[in-house]
Amino acid sequence: MSSSLSNQQQQNNDQIAVPPTPRDILLDRIFRSLTTSFAWLTLLLIVYIVWEIGGTALPAIKEIGFGFLTGTTWNPNQGEFGILPQIWGTFYSSLLALFLGGFFGVAIAVFLTQDFLPHKIQIVLKSIIELLAAIPSVVYGLWGIFVLIPLIRPVANWLHATLGWVPFFSTSLSGPGMFPAALVLSIMILPTVAAISQDALSAIPSKIKEAAYGMGTTRWEAILKVLLPTASRGIFGGLVLGFGRALGETMALAMLVGNSNQLSLSLFSPADTLAALLALNFPEASEYETQVLMFAAVVLLFITLAVNIVGEIIISYSERSGGKK
Amino acid sequence: MILNRFLIISFLALQFLTFLCGCSEDKDNEQQPATENKVVLLHGAGATFPAPLYQKWIVEYQKNHKDVAISYDAIGSGAGTKLFISEQVDFGASDSAMNDEQVSKVSKGVQLIPATAGSIVLAYNIPDLGGRLRLSRELYVDIFLGKIRFWDDPRIKKENPNLQLPSLSVVTVVRSDSSGTTWAFSNHLSSISKLWREQGPGTGKELDFPGNAMFGSGNSGVSTKIKHSWGSIGYVEYGFAKRAGLDMAILENKAGNFIEPNESSPTETLANTYAQMPSNLRLFLPDPDGDTSYPIVTYSWLLLYKQYDNKEKWEKLRGFVRWGLLEGQKFSSDLGYAPLPPAVAKSALKAIKAI
Numbered sequence: 001m002s003s004s005l006s007n008q009q010q011q012n013n014d015q016i017a018v019p020p021t022p023r024d025i026l027l028d029r030i031f032r033s034l035t036t037s038f039a040w041l042t043l044l045l046i047v048y049i050v051w052e053i054g055g056t057a058l059p060a061i062k063e064i065g066f067g068f069l070t071g072t073t074w075n076p077n078q079g080e081f082g083i084l085p086q087i088w089g090t091f092y093s094s095l096l097a098l099f100l101g102g103f104f105g106v107a108i109a110v111f112l113t114q115d116f117l118p119h120k121i122q123i124v125l126k127s128i129i130e131l132l133a134a135i136p137s138v139v140y141g142l143w144g145i146f147v148l149i150p151l152i153r154p155v156a157n158w159l160h161a162t163l164g165w166v167p168f169f170s171t172s173l174s175g176p177g178m179f180p181a182a183l184v185l186s187i188m189i190l191p192t193v194a195a196i197s198q199d200a201l202s203a204i205p206s207k208i209k210e211a212a213y214g215m216g217t218t219r220w221e222a223i224l225k226v227l228l229p230t231a232s233r234g235i236f237g238g239l240v241l242g243f244g245r246a247l248g249e250t251m252a253l254a255m256l257v258g259n260s261n262q263l264s265l266s267l268f269s270p271a272d273t274l275a276a277l278l279a280l281n282f283p284e285a286s287e288y289e290t291q292v293l294m295f296a297a298v299v300l301l302f303i304t305l306a307v308n309i310v311g312e313i314i315i316s317y318s319e320r321s322g323g324k325k
Numbered sequence: 326m327i328l329n330r331f332l333i334i335s336f337l338a339l340q341f342l343t344f345l346c347g348c349s350e351d352k353d354n355e356q357q358p359a360t361e362n363k364v365v366l367l368h369g370a371g372a373t374f375p376a377p378l379y380q381k382w383i384v385e386y387q388k389n390h391k392d393v394a395i396s397y398d399a400i401g402s403g404a405g406t407k408l409f410i411s412e413q414v415d416f417g418a419s420d421s422a423m424n425d426e427q428v429s430k431v432s433k434g435v436q437l438i439p440a441t442a443g444s445i446v447l448a449y450n451i452p453d454l455g456g457r458l459r460l461s462r463e464l465y466v467d468i469f470l471g472k473i474r475f476w477d478d479p480r481i482k483k484e485n486p487n488l489q490l491p492s493l494s495v496v497t498v499v500r501s502d503s504s505g506t507t508w509a510f511s512n513h514l515s516s517i518s519k520l521w522r523e524q525g526p527g528t529g530k531e532l533d534f535p536g537n538a539m540f541g542s543g544n545s546g547v548s549t550k551i552k553h554s555w556g557s558i559g560y561v562e563y564g565f566a567k568r569a570g571l572d573m574a575i576l577e578n579k580a581g582n583f584i585e586p587n588e589s590s591p592t593e594t595l596a597n598t599y600a601q602m603p604s605n606l607r608l609f610l611p612d613p614d615g616d617t618s619y620p621i622v623t624y625s626w627l628l629l630y631k632q633y634d635n636k637e638k639w640e641k642l643r644g645f646v647r648w649g650l651l652e653g654q655k656f657s658s659d660l661g662y663a664p665l666p667p668a669v670a671k672s673a674l675k676a677i678k679a680i
Contacts, residue, residue: 075533145553153555161492171494175554176539259501259540261533270496270539280542284401284502
């Protein structure tokens with residue numbers, strides 16, 4: 001009797017709590033060290049990429065120096081290189097995309113989080129918008145060339161004909177150009193902006209919304225004066241991340257922006273971006289031109305890294321302060 | 326661009342397959358050929374401009390000559406010349422021949438053989454034009470200099486009074502890669518315009534074009550961009566423009582006549598200028614004479630060494646080049662190239678004999 005009792009106790013002990021065996025400890029240690037090393041490896045990978053690209057670019061950096069950022073010619077024949085038109089085009093297209101994509105992205109986020117729709121339809125719409133992120137870049141490029149450009153060309157050329165004195169409309173839209181590129185780019189960053197803005201809006205404690213209604217606000221007053229300001233940091237972080245994505249986007253832009261080495265304010269003239277420059281020129285580049293292109297890649301890398309880091313900092317800061325509230 | 330690359334890769338793969346098939350057929354037809362009849366491998370690389378013609382030659386030639394296997398990589402004039410100088414290929418090919426400095430780097434000596442010729446056209450896309458665009462020499466220089474910004478410019482209107490010229494922006498489409506086509510075109514512009522030569526981009530395989538210029542990769546990349554862009558004009562090899570179904574401008578030549586580009590236009594130009602062919606067979610036609618000459622025409626050269634260490638290899642290569650200069654010229658017109666004038670082919674044949 002007593003022996004069976006002790007057996008039972010032992011079994012219970014097995015099920016409930018035992019000190020970890022040496023094997024458990026070993027496994028746990030291996031697991032921990034593996035996960036930490038993987039985490040560090042990603043960091044190492046970034047450092048390695050920067051190191052490798054920077055190393056290849058070093059001869060070109062030494063030779064061209066700061067003038068690379070302010071030069072406007074790209075002439076491999078005479079060894080003259082400058083990427084100001086590309087830097088300008090990168091920021092111009094991304095900012096345009098940010099205005100369009102940002103506006104629609106935040107509007108969609110408000111629409112989907114503030115009970116305008118039955119819950120089921122909300123979820124369907126949300127996943128459809130997230131699907132936009134799954135469309136390959138090259139498909140966007142083809143769609144832009146064969147559908148979007150013929151669609152917007154008459155409108156653009158009408159704008160040029162009637163408002164040609166405005167610098168933004170000073171040329172006609174021939175086909176590839178800044179405006180179609182920015183339009184496609186805005187669709188591409190829409191899911192990023194919409195998803196992060198939705199998270200920010202739904203992270204607002206329901207008490208705040210109730211309090212706003214309790215003070216007698218209408219729905220729109222509550223959204224515009226209470227909810228959006230409360231979620232503003234998260235939304236802003238989403239915008240910055242969307243901007244970061246737009247800066248580095250390559251394939252669709254290489255197909256749509258027109259690859260033209262010029263500085264122009266006109267929305268309809270062909271332009272170039274850093275990523276498109278890299279995509280077009282790498283295949284046939286000579287050894288020195290490769291170094292120069294690596295220099296351009298370093299510039300692009302720094303711009304996108306900086307923008308993404310700022311975005312992450314803003315988001316994490318907003319999450320922390322949101323928690324305090 | 327990616328599509329392009331894909332096409333090239335699949336094309337090469339096809340070549341490889343046909344090559345393999347050829348081999349296996351060999352084995353079927355003749356029971357033990359390998360021991361008695363050794364197959365000589367010849368490898369060449371260079372210009373893309375004449376590549377369709379050279380591939381055709383290789384296929385046709387190997388039908389009757391099973392003892393040689395020739396391969397040609399269309400990697401561009403610049404890259405092909407580089408490989409030829411470092412003696413990594415049996416023959417090279419280039420649209421801009423080789424300059425004296427490059428020739429002096431080859432210890433075995435260089436023999437340039439003009440193998441074919443073609444014309445470069447200005448292809449454009451202007452909707453509802455109602456006719457064919459005529460461009461005088463100053464007009465097309467100024468268009469590529471970016472000085473004429475809109476198609477309804479009074480100077481273009483004056484030259485083309487019957488056309489419905491729209492107020493679209495002029496967009497030029499040019500090559501982004503190192504290209505013999507760009508070299509021949511810019512050489513022509515440099516020779517007809519002081520402004521282009523001295524203040525413009527000058528002559529080169531890769532240039533920084535002024536104005537509203539869009540860059541495209543390869544002859545096919547430029548054709549595609551022209552096709553999708555209203556108000557665009559660009560320079561491409563005749564055959565590419567024709568296959569893409571693009572309109573081609575009528576250009577003014579040195580004699581002041583307006584010449585329409587077509588299959589026979591380079592032939593006329595060559596016939597009008599072959600008397601100028603120098604003894605090294607390096608004749609550029611930056612601005613050809615002759616009333617009927619189409620203005621932008623270029624030869625394309627095969628690059629051969631003056632000495633070959635392997636006698637057997639040279640025998641086979643000579644057989645192929647000879648055949649190309651004689652029989653091979655029949656295939657030119659179909660593919661949009663010009664057959665060589667008999668006198669040029671004759672001097673080329675003489676040159677191979679001397680090697």
